[in-house]
């Protein structure tokens with residue numbers, strides 16, 4: 001049986017998620033022996049058109065040109081995966097959606113006048129599922145490499161991707177970490193953030209910043225109030241926390257709105 005054809009695409013992003021693919025050194029050769037990478041501009045010169053079995057998309061959609069490209073990619077990919085926070089929820093690029101500036105002001109603030117191209121006019125930054133159906137999500141900034149390999153394995157076996165609905169706190173407790181929020185008064189977002197990273201940041205004594213987006217049934221409004229009333233964070237700081245990676249989501253919107 002032929003290997004599945006895999007493609008990697010990039011929209012508005014830092015390219016960290018694509019670079020991360022190349023970080024799976026211990027299993028890279030094994031993975032390459034069971035898939036054919038047909039399109040990956042960052043990693044190879046010889047790239048081919050679809051159709052593809054799996055397409056991984058990094059980056060938020062921020063221009064009309066990207067919307068058209070994304071729709072074409074969707075048609076070419078049997079399985080479409082949003083790879084990283086930018087593609088899943090809009091990620092860091094989506095901070096601009098809440099800047100209070102209109103697109104013209106934003107463009108002039110970010111770009112020098114002489115490189116501004118009207119063809120690439122900026123639109124609000126969105127995750128890719130705002131425009132097309134997405135079959136699986138690799139959450140996080142960047143995503144967990146174990147989840148990436150797991151997703152490929154499951155796709156090869158024809159199994160649906162796993163979705164972890166619980167919060168980072170669950171993983172943090174399993175690691176028996178001292179709670180940064182309760183014991184040290186730090187504004188950790190683990191209780192509202194989706195698990196899967198193995199509580200990476202709290203395990204390194206750093207508060208969770210919510211890069212994987214909201215956990216199921218999370219109560220972001222309650223956490224926002226805790227940050228302000230118990231920890232003394234300013235309204236602006238709380239709003240920024242909930243809009244850093246997933247301000248487009250209804251769940252984290254409630255966190256930001258509770259502070260406003």
Ligand code: SF4
Pocket residue numbers: 013014015016017018058059083084085086087091092140141142143
């Ligand atoms: S999710 Fe983070 S690492 Fe990935 S492309 Fe976006 S900003 Fe870069």
Ligand code: SF4
Pocket residue numbers: 168169170172173177178179180181182188189190191199202207208
């Ligand atoms: S440190 Fe953060 S992730 Fe860990 S239990 Fe406390 S609030 Fe949850």
Ligand code: SF4
Pocket residue numbers: 140141168190193194197198199200201202207208209210211212213
């Ligand atoms: S602990 Fe929070 S910020 Fe850190 S990787 Fe996990 S979800 Fe992202």
